[in-house]
Structures are given as C-alpha cells and as structure tokens.
Amino acid sequence: MSNVNINPDYKLDVFEGPLDLLLHLISKNKLNIYDIPIFTLVEQYTEYISKSIDEGFDIDSASEFLEMAARLLYIKSAALLPVHEEADKLRKELTGELIEYQECKKIAAKLSEMSSGIDSYVREPMEIEADRSYQRVHNVTELLDYYLMAAGKKLRRLPPPVEAFSGIVARRIVSISSKISLIKNLFVKHRKLRLSELYKKSESRSDLVATFLAILELSRQGSIYITDSLDILPVSNAEISDITLLTPGGNDSNEFSTA
C-alpha cells in the first residue's frame, strides 16, 4: 500500500461521511468519477480508515465508514471473478451515489454563500388580549386515525397509491435506477427510441448523466441494443443486423475502460 496521497491534516471526522471521503480521495488522486478504478480506491480508502483508527479515531463513530469499506471490498472481490457483471453493477451504483452527493455538496456550498439572512431577526408576537382558542370542529374518529399514524404501525389492506411514492421519486437529483425503469416504460409504447430524444427530455445535468448511465446499464444487461444511427431498440425488437455495437454478455464489453 503505497503512494496514498493523503493530506495528514485531514482527519476522518472532517468528512461528512464515507461518500465525502471517497470524493476527497477521487479528486486528490485525480481519479475519474465516472470510471472509478475500484482496486486503487479500495486500497486508498481502507488505508485511510485504518490510519485514522490507529491515530485514535473512535471506532464506534466510524461505523458508516467501515460499512463502506466492507462494501468496497465486496465490489473488489466480485470484480476478481471471471464474470464480474455484479461488480460493474455495484460500481456503477456507487458512481451514481457519488455524483448525487457531489451535486449535493455543491448546492450546499451555494446555500452557504447565500445564508446572510441567518443574521436577520424577527419579533415575538406582541402580548395582546385576543382569543386564540381553536374554532373548528372535528369528528372524534379522526383522533384515533392520527393516534395510530403516530404509533406508526397502521394496518393496511391495500397497497399504497402511486402518489404516495411521489415524495420518494420526485427528485431532481436523479437516480440511475429510476431512469432505467423510465426507459423500460417507454418501450411499452415505442418500438424504438432516439438517443437524442432521450437526452432532450432531460431536465438537468444530473438528469442527463443519469440517462446516460442508465443507457449504459441497460445495454450491458443486454436489455437494449444501440444501432449505428443511435436508435435504441429493446432486445425483442432488435434485428440481428442492427447489432453493431456493444454486444452484451461478454466480459470484455462489460468494462467501460478508458477510451
């Protein structure tokens, strides 16, 4: 374990979490976030963690860092297998998380610059003789519903409605897996999709990146083919003659190595 580029001034607790530390290592070592060399990263990450622990970092508060170490080691071991599809999948998942977190950090920095209003003060309401007692009327059964809700284990008979998920999936920081299902859904109605059309639908950079990574993932899985003219076809529709690039399955095409 050599040439780890670690600034000795950095302690584990200056990082907001394992993703933050990974981003730090990636930028310090000028690694490509879109193609993390997992072996290098595992080595540097574990070395950093063990060094921090040697220097007295409390192991109890390091649980999330250790969890990530285990995850990286798992990806590494999966990557050693002759067929390492799973490793690629896990690695890309991690890439997605890192991109998301990187955006989060950038927005946080912008918010921090805008936060001068934290020094503005408002008043407590004036003491004024006014009747503030609640005026509405409710059915008492509502109270029971809310009680069970607060207790958190309300029994349900029906599956949750689709809108219920909006709080989870209505996100502008776009996950790759949601993009994948979106593209798959498009194939229900369309025989083929234009790559450029998919990009046009993207509402933000992160959306675009997620679209791109989702297409990569789908083609790797062998679910789609991409033709010379950049049409995307689901496997069932693909003519053999269309298959000109990115044939799925083989180990070689799994690794998106440096071009």
Add this chain to the structure above:
Amino acid sequence: MNSAQLKSALEAVLFASGEPIELERLAEAVEADSDITKQALEELAGEYDARNSAIALLNLDGKYQFSTRPDYAEYIKRAMEQKRKAPLSQAAFEVLAIIAYNQPVTKSFIEQVRGVDCSGVIASLLRRELIEEAGRLDLPGRPLIYCTTTNFLRTFCISSLSELPPLPENDEGVRLVSEITAAEQTDIPEQVLLTK
C-alpha cells in the same frame, strides 16, 4: 458610528427585542455614550412621530420599547384571531391524539412516540387552548405534564374523555406506546427522562 448608523442600530435592537430595554443596556449594545444614545433615541422617536407611523417608540420610565399605536388595536386583534380558524397540522393532530389517549404526559413521552422534537407543536396547541399544563411530574428534572382541555372536548364534539374511540387491541403501534408508558410510569423513570 455616525448618528444615522446609531439610530439604525437602536431601531434594530428595539425591534428585535420586543421587551422594554434600559437606556444603559442600549448604550452598551451599540457601544455609544449614554447621552449620545439618549439623544439618538429621542430623534428616532421624533422621526416615527413625524411620519405618523403606526409604530411609536415609547419611553417608559427610562426603558425604551416600540409599540403599535392604540388606534390599530382592532386590526391587530382581528389578524390574531383569524388564526383560530386555521386547521390543525398533521403534526398537531398527532400530538393531540397522543396526549388525549395517554394523559397526563410529558413532552419527552410525546417525542419518544413520534421520534421528533415537538416543542413548537405543543406551544401551538397550548395557545389554541386544546391542551394545558397539568403540573409537574415528581421526577428528576420535574418535567411539565400536559392534558386536554374542555375546548378539546368541544372541538371533537364529545362530552367526556370516555367517549374517545377505543384503541384496537392488536395494533403493534398501540402496544409499543403502552410499553413506553409502562417504562415511564414505573421502575426506570430516570432513563425515560434522560433518553431524549
């Protein structure tokens, strides 16, 4: 600090405080001589008067305070009373339900059930006279306990707490809450009160 800056600083301090403040404390806060501060306050008060502001800077026995002029009391009262009609939030309903079924309860109990800080919600329920303080528990820290009010009964159209709908017996959540209750009421009160 020039005279305009001094007046602005005093204006900000008096606005934010709400309470009457002594001349000395104001002078210290703006780091000025107390004579100069007094003069600035008088000028500031004069400016508010001159432009017929709805707000006046009062000198009450050597303490200074901004206050609205009496002519506007009616509007203020109306604005404050409008809030009576605003519906309760989800959080307020939940806290109210927890208090209704387990009263009297401490804030820490409510927060254990809900898993989040509930200070704001409790304050608002108190203001709306749906709950009230019912003394303190004779436990370390002497925590306040809360129970529901007659306005609560009116709101839910019941004449006594015995008319609350019964809790289902096999609900896991209900069981969980009664475990917290048991813990709070019996052997290990310190722990309950310290686990916040």
Add this chain to the structure above:
Amino acid sequence: MNSAQLKSALEAVLFASGEPIELERLAEAVEADSDITKQALEELAGEYDARNSAIALLNLDGKYQFSTRPDYAEYIKRAMEQKRKAPLSQAAFEVLAIIAYNQPVTKSFIEQVRGVDCSGVIASLLRRELIEEAGRLDLPGRPLIYCTTTNFLRTFCISSLSELPPLPENDEGVRLVSEITAAEQTDIPEQVLLTK
C-alpha cells in the same frame, strides 16, 4: 380608509404579529381588497427601503413579515444577551440542500444521498424552524416527510423556492455531456458509449 391609513394598519398588524402573515389574512384584517392590500404592502416595503431603515418588510412566498437587516446582528445579540446563533454546519447545509431541491422528502431519502445518519441534523433544523414536517407518506411505516419553511426563505434571502440557484453544472458532467454531443454530431456512436 385611505392609502396612508391602510399602510399604517398593515404596518401595525405586521409589527404586532411578528410571524409571517399571508396576504389574504392581512387583507381580511384591514378589511380591504387583496389587490389594494398588496399594492399598499409593496409601497410600505419601498418606504422602509427608501429611508434605509434597519427593518425590512419581506415577502416570503406570499407571506409578509418585518425583519431586521443582517447588518445589525451584532448589536441585537449584545443587547439581548443572546448566545451567538450557532452558524449552520456543513452537514446542515447539505441536508437543507437535499430538502430544498427535492421536497417533500423522508429522512431515509436524505440519508441515502448523504450516506450517513442524519437524525441529529434534522432535529436541529426542525428546532431552528428551517424545516418542518409536511405530513407522512402513505407507505408502510408511514415515514414523516419534511419541507422547508418561510424562515428558510428568510435565512437564504429569497422570497420563493423558485429563486434557489439552479443545480450546479457538474464539471465532469459537462465534459461528459459535451463529449456525447460531439460524438453524436460526428456519428461516432462507439465513442459515445465507450468514452467517459
């Protein structure tokens, strides 16, 4: 009521209330049409600005509130013998960023993006009224969801969420995207998919 009286009445109501008040509620309190009320509020805000008052009338997502300008924080803290408001931590900014751009969101969503437990940060943001509960998701476990508050808008000097800065252009992302575009235009699809 003439325009000057209307402005005074609004000034008094806003001053006394302290909290942000919706336009509709203000209009009702002063018994005026809401368009006229809105205009009066804008004029009032303009007057405060024009005389460089230490106090500003803010419009926060359609709610109005008086607040001191940030420049005077030092004096206020000193006068009120307040502990310095703790500055927001890096973690707090990150959690706020996630909530602001994706609201309403659950705690688990936030933790998924940050890769760490966020209970403490969320509790502190709730206490500081920068975020609030916005109900629960209708999913097993019925998780609480959170959104930002008007105090959030005031803290970041914006009057609605639409004024949040656009998502930053990810440098790597820009490079990636321009490579995609270039490749697409020059018909070298292999490059597109094999370049990162």
